[in-house]
Amino acid sequence: MAKLTVNGEIIDVEVEVGTPLLWVIREQIGLTGTKYACGIAQCGACTVHIDGRAVRSCVYPASSVSADQKITTIEGLSDDGSHPVQQAWAELDTPQCGYCQPGMIMASAALLSSTPNPSDEDINTQITNICRCGTFQRVREGIHLAVEITNKSATKA
Amino acid sequence: MTQEKMRINRRQFVVGAATTGLGLSIGFAIPAASQQAFGDNKKGPLTPEVNAWVVIDADETVTIRIARSEMGQGTLTGLAQLVAEELECNWDNVSWEYPTPGENLRRDRVWQSFGTGGSRGIRGSHQYVREGGAMAREMLIAAAAQQWKVDAADCVAANSIITHKPSGKTTSFGKVAGLAGTLVPPAEVTLKDPKDWKVVGKPKKRLDTLEKLTGKQVYGADMMLPGMLNASIKKCPVHGGKLISFDAEAVLSMPGVKSVVAVGDNAVAVVASTWWRANKALDALPISWDKGENVNVSSASIDEFLQEGLTADNTFVGNKVGDVSAGLKNAAKTYTADYSYPYQNHAPMEPMNATAVWTKDRCEVWCPTQNGESALAAAISASELPAENCDVHKLSLGGGFGRRGAADFVTQAVLIAKTLPGTPVKLLWTREEDMLQGMFHPVTKARMTAGLDDDGNLDALHMRISGQSILATLMPQAIENNDGMDPVVFQAMAPEGDHAISYTVPDLLVDHAMRNTHITPGFWRGVNVNQNAIYMECFMDEVAHETGQDALAFRQKAMTQHPLALAVLNKAASMAGWGKPAEEGRHLGLAVCKAFGSYVAACAEVSVDDGELTIHRIFAATDPGYAVNPQQIEAQVSGSFVYGLSAMLYGECTVKDGEIEQQNFHQYPSLKMAKMPHVETAVMPSGGFWGGVGEPTIAVAAPAVLNAIFAATGKRIRHLPLKDQSLA
Structure with a gap:
C-alpha cells in the first residue's frame, strides 16, 4: 500500500511496479478526467500537475511519486470550473470533442503558473499536446484570455 | 439549480433507468466522474414528453432529444437550436439528451436516422427536427387554450411563455407541458421563414462545453459500472487474417487476470480487474496468427497495383x-x-471502446458511436438475442472522424461479455490496436x-x-445495382x-x-x-x-x-x-x-x-x-x-x-x-x-x-x- 496526495486528499493505493500514474488515477482513484490516448507521452491527454509542474502521467511510474508530492488532476484544478483557463475556455467555447481538453487545460495552467504572460512563441514551445479536432486557434486565444482574466481579478483584489 | 446540473441529472436518469433494468444496483460503488453520468436514480419517473423531440419539466427545463451523435462538430447544439427556434422556448433553459436506438426501434424510428457521417447531422434532419419543435409548440399552445377555454388561434408562444392575446393572460411551458403531451399532434405545421429566426443563425454557445472543462464529461473510455471488468484486445495484425491459438496459461496467474478469450475467429482478449492489468497480460500473451494470403503485401506492391490502373x-x-x-x-x-x-488512420484521441453486459435475456452496450443504430444492430447480432432485448446507450465521443460509424468494437465487446454473463466488461483498444485496426x-x-x-x-x-x-469493401450491396x-x-x-x-x-x-x-x-x-x-x-x-x-x-x-x-x-x-x-x-x-x-x-x-x-x-x-x-x-x-x-x-x-x-x-x-x-x-x-x-x-x-x-x-x-x- 502506498499513499498519494491527489487534489488535496491523501489516498491509499495499490501500486504494482511499473504501473503508470495515469492508470492509478483512473482505475484506482476513479478520477477519469485524465485521459488515455497514446500511452507513450506523445499527445498530452494524460497531463496532470505534480507540485505544479505538468507531467504526462501515462509514462510516469506511480511508484516514483511520494506522498508529500501534490498531484493535481483536472478535477482538482478548481472547485467549480473557475480557474482562469477554464473560464477562458468557456468564454471561447474552445473544446470540440473535448477528449484532449483536460490535458490541454492542465498544460496551459502549468504554463501560466511558470510564465504568467506567455508570448505566442512560449505557447508554441510549451503547448505540445495533440488535438485531432484542431482547437489550437481557440486554445491560443484562450491562454491569452486567461492572462486577462487573471489580471482583472488581481486588480479587483 | 444551474442549467448544467439539470442537464446532467436528466441524462443520469436515462442511463440509470436502463441499467436498473438489468438488475444492477447503481450508486455507491461508482467512482467520481462516472457517478455524474449515472446519478443516484432518485429523480423518479421520466417527465412525460410533449413529443418525441421535446420534454419540458415543471421547472421549465426544456430537454431536446438529439438522435445524431456529438463528436466535437457541434451538431448537438445546432440541432437543439433548430428545435428551439420553432418551439419558441427560452434558450437559456435548454438541455439535451440522447434517446437510445432501442427506443427508436420500439417507436417506429420516430427519431429517424442516428447516423452521423457525411456532414449530415443538420442537413439531413433539419426539416423533421424543426417540425418536431413546431408541433410541440402547437401542442403547448393548445393545452393552454384548453385550460383557459379560449381559441388556440388567439394564443402565441415566445420565450417559453404562452400569451392569450385578447385577455393578456399568460402561462408557461412548464405549467402546460403535462397536458400538452396528452393532446393529438397537429396534422401539419408551418415552419418559420428564415428571416424570422432568433436562435438559428446566431453564434450560440455550445450546450456541452462545461463538462469538458472539469473532467466530468464521461466518454466511452471512462465508463464504469459496479463489478465491471476490463478487457484489452489484439486482432490479427494482417487484415483478413485469423487467430490460430494462444497460451492462456502463460498469463492467467498475472495480477488481476480473470480470463483470456478468443473473440470471433480473428482476435483474442484478456479480461482483468483493471485495464492496465489486462493490457499488460495481453502484451505477455503468446499468440499464433494465421496471417492469410496477404502476408507479402507491401506499400510497394500496392503502389504497383494502382499504377497499372x-x-x-x-x-x-x-x-x-x-x-x-x-x-x-x-x-x-x-x-x-x-x-x-x-x-x-482517423486517429481520434479516444481509442475505440465499448462496454457491454450480457445475460441470457438481455444485452446492453454503452459506447461512443457515430451510428447508434448500427451499434445496436451489431449488439443484436453478436448477443444472439431478440432485438427488443438489446439496447445501446451512446456516450460522448472522443472524436470520430468517420471511424466510429463502424461497430466492430461493439461486436467485440459483446462477444467478450457473453463469456461472463451478468458481468459488465469494458473493452478499450490500445492506441496501437487503434492504429493497426483502422478503417x-x-x-x-x-x-x-x-x-x-x-x-x-x-x-x-x-x-x-x-x-x-x-463501398466495395464496406457496403457491397450499396453498389450492386450500380454495376x-x-x-x-x-x-x-x-x-x-x-x-x-x-x-x-x-x-x-x-x-x-x-x-x-x-x-x-x-x-x-x-x-x-x-x-x-x-x-x-x-x-x-x-x-x-x-x-x-x-x-x-x-x-x-x-x-x-x-x-x-x-x-x-x-x-x-x-x-x-x-x-x-x-x-x-x-x-x-x-x-x-x-x-x-x-x-x-x-x-x-x-x-x-x-x-x-x-x-x-x-x-x-x-x-x-x-x-x-x-x-x-x-x-x-x-x-x-x-x-x-x-x-x-x-x-x-x-x-x-x-x-x-x-x-x-x-x-x-x-x-x-x-x-x-x-x-x-x-x-x-x-x-x-x-x-x-x-x-x-x-x-x-x-x-x-x-x-x-x-x-x-x-x-x-x-x-x-x-x-x-x-x-x-
Whole structure:
C-alpha cells in the first residue's frame, strides 16, 4: 500500500511496479478526467500537475511519486470550473470533442503558473499536446484570455 | 439549480433507468466522474414528453432529444437550436439528451436516422427536427387554450411563455407541458421563414462545453459500472487474417487476470480487474496468427497495383461531358501529371471502446458511436438475442472522424461479455490496436490530363482515378445495382449534386479503375473529396502556371456556371490580398470545391526558408446555405485545417508484410500548436439550401498550401505526405 496526495486528499493505493500514474488515477482513484490516448507521452491527454509542474502521467511510474508530492488532476484544478483557463475556455467555447481538453487545460495552467504572460512563441514551445479536432486557434486565444482574466481579478483584489 | 446540473441529472436518469433494468444496483460503488453520468436514480419517473423531440419539466427545463451523435462538430447544439427556434422556448433553459436506438426501434424510428457521417447531422434532419419543435409548440399552445377555454388561434408562444392575446393572460411551458403531451399532434405545421429566426443563425454557445472543462464529461473510455471488468484486445495484425491459438496459461496467474478469450475467429482478449492489468497480460500473451494470403503485401506492391490502373481499359465512369479523346487530340496544348495519396488512420484521441453486459435475456452496450443504430444492430447480432432485448446507450465521443460509424468494437465487446454473463466488461483498444485496426482513408492515384485551346482555356480534362473503393469493401450491396460502380470515388468531381465539380469543361471524363486491397478502407472525415480536391486543385494550379495564367483568373474563366463556388473562391482570394503585393517572402495558394452540399475555398499564405515551411495564415470562405451556428462553423473550419494539414504534412500509413506499420503518434504525427496557422474564416450563407460543415473544408487545406509551396519554391508536391520531401 502506498499513499498519494491527489487534489488535496491523501489516498491509499495499490501500486504494482511499473504501473503508470495515469492508470492509478483512473482505475484506482476513479478520477477519469485524465485521459488515455497514446500511452507513450506523445499527445498530452494524460497531463496532470505534480507540485505544479505538468507531467504526462501515462509514462510516469506511480511508484516514483511520494506522498508529500501534490498531484493535481483536472478535477482538482478548481472547485467549480473557475480557474482562469477554464473560464477562458468557456468564454471561447474552445473544446470540440473535448477528449484532449483536460490535458490541454492542465498544460496551459502549468504554463501560466511558470510564465504568467506567455508570448505566442512560449505557447508554441510549451503547448505540445495533440488535438485531432484542431482547437489550437481557440486554445491560443484562450491562454491569452486567461492572462486577462487573471489580471482583472488581481486588480479587483 | 444551474442549467448544467439539470442537464446532467436528466441524462443520469436515462442511463440509470436502463441499467436498473438489468438488475444492477447503481450508486455507491461508482467512482467520481462516472457517478455524474449515472446519478443516484432518485429523480423518479421520466417527465412525460410533449413529443418525441421535446420534454419540458415543471421547472421549465426544456430537454431536446438529439438522435445524431456529438463528436466535437457541434451538431448537438445546432440541432437543439433548430428545435428551439420553432418551439419558441427560452434558450437559456435548454438541455439535451440522447434517446437510445432501442427506443427508436420500439417507436417506429420516430427519431429517424442516428447516423452521423457525411456532414449530415443538420442537413439531413433539419426539416423533421424543426417540425418536431413546431408541433410541440402547437401542442403547448393548445393545452393552454384548453385550460383557459379560449381559441388556440388567439394564443402565441415566445420565450417559453404562452400569451392569450385578447385577455393578456399568460402561462408557461412548464405549467402546460403535462397536458400538452396528452393532446393529438397537429396534422401539419408551418415552419418559420428564415428571416424570422432568433436562435438559428446566431453564434450560440455550445450546450456541452462545461463538462469538458472539469473532467466530468464521461466518454466511452471512462465508463464504469459496479463489478465491471476490463478487457484489452489484439486482432490479427494482417487484415483478413485469423487467430490460430494462444497460451492462456502463460498469463492467467498475472495480477488481476480473470480470463483470456478468443473473440470471433480473428482476435483474442484478456479480461482483468483493471485495464492496465489486462493490457499488460495481453502484451505477455503468446499468440499464433494465421496471417492469410496477404502476408507479402507491401506499400510497394500496392503502389504497383494502382499504377497499372492509371492506364487500364476497364473503368467506371463518374462524369462524362463531350468527347475527351477528341478534345485532347484537338487541343493546342496538353499537359499531364500524376498524383497519389497514401493510407491514413482517423486517429481520434479516444481509442475505440465499448462496454457491454450480457445475460441470457438481455444485452446492453454503452459506447461512443457515430451510428447508434448500427451499434445496436451489431449488439443484436453478436448477443444472439431478440432485438427488443438489446439496447445501446451512446456516450460522448472522443472524436470520430468517420471511424466510429463502424461497430466492430461493439461486436467485440459483446462477444467478450457473453463469456461472463451478468458481468459488465469494458473493452478499450490500445492506441496501437487503434492504429493497426483502422478503417483507412483509401489509397488512390490520379493521372490528370488537360487540353487547352489557343487562349489557354481548359477545353478538355481527363481525370483517371486508380484505387480503392470504400463501398466495395464496406457496403457491397450499396453498389450492386450500380454495376459495381462506387459513386463516392467521384466526390467533388460529380456531374451534379452535393459533390458537383466546380468547373465547366467542354470535354470531360472522370473515370475510376477500381483497385481494392486487403487493407480495410473507411469513411475518413472528408472522404474521397480530400484526394480529389488535391488532384484537381493542384493540377489546375499547374495548368495555369504552365500556360502563364494567373491561378485565380484561370479558375474564374471555367467557373462562370458555378456562381456559388466562384463566390467563395473570390472571397478567400480577396481576404488574402490575391493580386496585391505580398509581404517579402510570403506566397499564396488557392483551392476551391463543393463538398457535402457546401461551397468552400481557401487561400494559404506560406513562406519557405532554407526548405523550412511556415504556414502563416489561411483565409477560408464557406457557404453552407444556412449557417445554423456561425461560431461553431468557424470552429469547424479552423479545426478542419488541423486535420487536413496533419494529413498533408505527416499522414501516411504504410504496409509491410501485410501489416500497417505505424503504431502510435510518434510514427503518425499530428499538427501541433507550433505549426498552427492563423485561420480567418468568412461564413457566407447564401440561403436556400442546407450544406454540411464538418468535412468540406478539409479538402481545400492541402491543395491551398501545396499551391502556395509551389509559388514559394517552384516545387510541385504530387505525392503525400510532405514530411520526407525536401523543399530546399
